Amino acid sequence: MSTLTATPETRGADPGRNVLEARNLVKSYGHVVALDGVDFELRAGEILAVVGDNGAGKSTLIKTLTGAVVPDSGEILLDGQPVHFKGPLDARHRGIEAVYQDLAVAPALDIPSNLFLGRELLSLGLLGSVFRRLDKRRMREEAERAMAELKFRLPSIASRVENLSGGQRQGVAVARAAVFARKLVIMDEPTAALGVRETGQVLELIRNIRDRGLPVVLISHNMPNVFELADRIFIMRLGRRAAVVSPKTHTMADVVAIMTGAVKVEAG
Amino acid sequence: MSSATPSAPDPDAGLLSRTKAIPAIGPVLVLLAFCLVFAITNPRFLAPHNLSIILQQTIVVGTLAIGQTLVILTAGIDLAVGAVCVLGTIVAGKLVNLGYDPMLSMLFAVILCTLSGLVAGALVSRLDLPPFIVTLGTLGILTAALRLISKGGAFPVQDDFLGLTGNTFRVGSFVLTYGVLAMLLLYAVVWYLLNETRWGRHVYAIGNNPEAARLVGIPVRLHLLQVYALAGLIYGITAWLALGRIPNADPNALQTANLDSITAVVIGGTSLFGGRGGLVGTLIGALIVGVLRNGLTLAGIDPLWQDLVTGILVIVAVAFDQLSRRRR
Numbered sequence: 001m002s003t004l005t006a007t008p009e010t011r012g013a014d015p016g017r018n019v020l021e022a023r024n025l026v027k028s029y030g031h032v033v034a035l036d037g038v039d040f041e042l043r044a045g046e047i048l049a050v051v052g053d054n055g056a057g058k059s060t061l062i063k064t065l066t067g068a069v070v071p072d073s074g075e076i077l078l079d080g081q082p083v084h085f086k087g088p089l090d091a092r093h094r095g096i097e098a099v100y101q102d103l104a105v106a107p108a109l110d111i112p113s114n115l116f117l118g119r120e121l122l123s124l125g126l127l128g129s130v131f132r133r134l135d136k137r138r139m140r141e142e143a144e145r146a147m148a149e150l151k152f153r154l155p156s157i158a159s160r161v162e163n164l165s166g167g168q169r170q171g172v173a174v175a176r177a178a179v180f181a182r183k184l185v186i187m188d189e190p191t192a193a194l195g196v197r198e199t200g201q202v203l204e205l206i207r208n209i210r211d212r213g214l215p216v217v218l219i220s221h222n223m224p225n226v227f228e229l230a231d232r233i234f235i236m237r238l239g240r241r242a243a244v245v246s247p248k249t250h251t252m253a254d255v256v257a258i259m260t261g262a263v264k265v266e267a268g
Numbered sequence: 269m270s271s272a273t274p275s276a277p278d279p280d281a282g283l284l285s286r287t288k289a290i291p292a293i294g295p296v297l298v299l300l301a302f303c304l305v306f307a308i309t310n311p312r313f314l315a316p317h318n319l320s321i322i323l324q325q326t327i328v329v330g331t332l333a334i335g336q337t338l339v340i341l342t343a344g345i346d347l348a349v350g351a352v353c354v355l356g357t358i359v360a361g362k363l364v365n366l367g368y369d370p371m372l373s374m375l376f377a378v379i380l381c382t383l384s385g386l387v388a389g390a391l392v393s394r395l396d397l398p399p400f401i402v403t404l405g406t407l408g409i410l411t412a413a414l415r416l417i418s419k420g421g422a423f424p425v426q427d428d429f430l431g432l433t434g435n436t437f438r439v440g441s442f443v444l445t446y447g448v449l450a451m452l453l454l455y456a457v458v459w460y461l462l463n464e465t466r467w468g469r470h471v472y473a474i475g476n477n478p479e480a481a482r483l484v485g486i487p488v489r490l491h492l493l494q495v496y497a498l499a500g501l502i503y504g505i506t507a508w509l510a511l512g513r514i515p516n517a518d519p520n521a522l523q524t525a526n527l528d529s530i531t532a533v534v535i536g537g538t539s540l541f542g543g544r545g546g547l548v549g550t551l552i553g554a555l556i557v558g559v560l561r562n563g564l565t566l567a568g569i570d571p572l573w574q575d576l577v578t579g580i581l582v583i584v585a586v587a588f589d590q591l592s593r594r595r596r
């Protein structure tokens with residue numbers, strides 16, 4: 001199962017097609033309505049930024065899309081087909097991968113081990129089927145190829161992740177998602193814990209992922225980053241979709257105004 | 269043997285981090301240093317007879333330390349190693365003395381030890397209880413229960429099968445027991461599990477970052493349960509090896525098993541914080557403990573002083589671990 005070199009299924013598909021769609025998502029926590037009837041669509045080949053104030057419901061929205069949270073009501077369509085994720089594994093099996101703010105890596109393990117964590121390759125033949133032996137060499141080679149393909153530079157593929165910089169570590173987590181995602185990658189503030197230069201590395205990586213044909217959903221509080229990267233900007237406010245705008249037609253000030261409710265927009 | 273977590277030596281790394289690339293080099297140096305000291309102070313220390321004895325004296329602690337390593341790699345700790353093993357010896361001994369089939373009796377005892385590990389694992393993984401408390405409780409319960417069962421006293425266990433692992437064979441001028449072989453075999457099997465299989469890789473991942481392990485879809489709770497059950501199984505097998513060493517079931521035996529097995533693990537380079545280290549180091553660590561106790565005994569030093577020295581050793585080893593962790 002050499003997933004690494006598999007072309008994303010979404011590549012070459014007609015641009016503008018909706019890869020992922022959600023309709024009227026509702027999710028409450030007790031009295032708090034985190035999602036209040038949200039529509040969402042992610043198009044093939046785009047980077048969609050999701051912005052909004054603290055508590056606007058961004059993470060909750062994204063969690064319903066990765067199966068981490070089951071919405072109270074509403075429907076989710078993947079490639080036009082209704083899906084019901086009961087957990088993150090369900091979403092992953094359907095080709096959706098997620099990256100989180102905290103570095104979701106095992107620091108004492110090396111880069112290939114982290115890249116293949118939970119999906120390790122076994123040796124061929126009896127060694128693999130009976131003795132369950134890991135194919136470390138193949139994992140290393142595939143990891144090297146994946147990193148080269150994503151143009152992500154690392155000191156040595158055999159480095160332990162703890163010996164990498166913060167940006168490189170998060171790069172490993174992002175690469176893991178990119179390598180195994182067949183439909184799309186979702187990232188919740190992947191650069192929140194990083195410095196300026198390190199953020200740059202990760203943004204570059206995200207762009208390379210999009211250029212390989214995988215659409216990306218990116219939550220970020222950093223407006224300059226959002227404007228640098230996003231094809232469209234999905235603005236949330238108080239658990240609702242306030243607007244979806246293009247960075248070409250709107251300024252940062254416009255977006256902030258919509259986010260904070262200073263400007264009202266009719267159904268974006 | 270290669271390291272579980274190979275790391276390329278950074279070109280600009282100092283000596284300390286470069287030696288870290290070969291995980292067991294530190295423990296080996298410590299072992300050699302102790303051997304050197306004892307060899308100089310007592311010519312009898314290096315005699316083949318004595319070296320054979322050291323190996324045999326290492327069997328019980330060395331085998332228990334395999335289970336201890338597994339638990340510590342998941343960032344846990346097992347304070348019931350000795351108690352579970354004694355459970356095995358008493359149950360097997362009692363049943364055989366009552367006239368039951370020795371092989372079935374031993375099997376039953378091993379299963380009981382595995383179940384005890386399973387219960388501890390369930391409490392740790394399902395109820396999120398701290399391993400420290402769960403195994404401390406197990407230690408208290410088992411110690412009391414075993415004294416009640418055996419009415420406080422030790423009793424001899426004279427049986428060919430239960431004593432089987434004490435049988436000897438010669439290699440040159442060395443006299444080894446089958447127990448030594450069994451210990452080494454267990455090390456090899458569990459080493460393979462830890463270093464060459466998915467299961468082992470996941471043990472490291474869980475010890476390193478359980479949340480990351482969960483996010484990539486590793487069934488963390490189930491895995492922890494398996495780790496504790498496997499540790500229990502190993503303690504049960506150790507009970508058999510222990511009966512081969514000393515044909516006696518004693519509820520008060522193995523009082524220093526916690527101290528010795530934890531010392532073996534941490535001095536072997538496995539981090540108490542989980543996710544780092546491995547079995548090669550533990551084997552060396554167990555030999556260090558064995559050599560230390562043997563050397564001090566040869567020098568005519570009271571066992572209480574041996575405990576004291578081992579206590580210092582474990583604290584020094586943990587201090588090293590903590591310092592290197594701070595540097596990361």
Ligand SMILES: Nc1ncnc2c1ncn2[C@@H]1O[C@H](COP(=O)(O)OP(=O)(O)OP(=O)(O)O)[C@@H](O)[C@H]1O
Pocket residue numbers: 029032033034052053054055056057058059060061
């Ligand atoms: N597990 C939960 N239990 C209770 N309330 C929750 C839970 N998760 C989120 N909420 C609430 O739902 C609302 C939306 O939270 P969410 O995390 O989606 O916001 P966010 O836009 O991601 O905010 P931030 O920018 O701070 O990450 C908030 O009021 C939050 O307190």
Ligand SMILES: [Mg+2]
Pocket residue numbers: 058059060
């Ligand atoms: Mg959030």
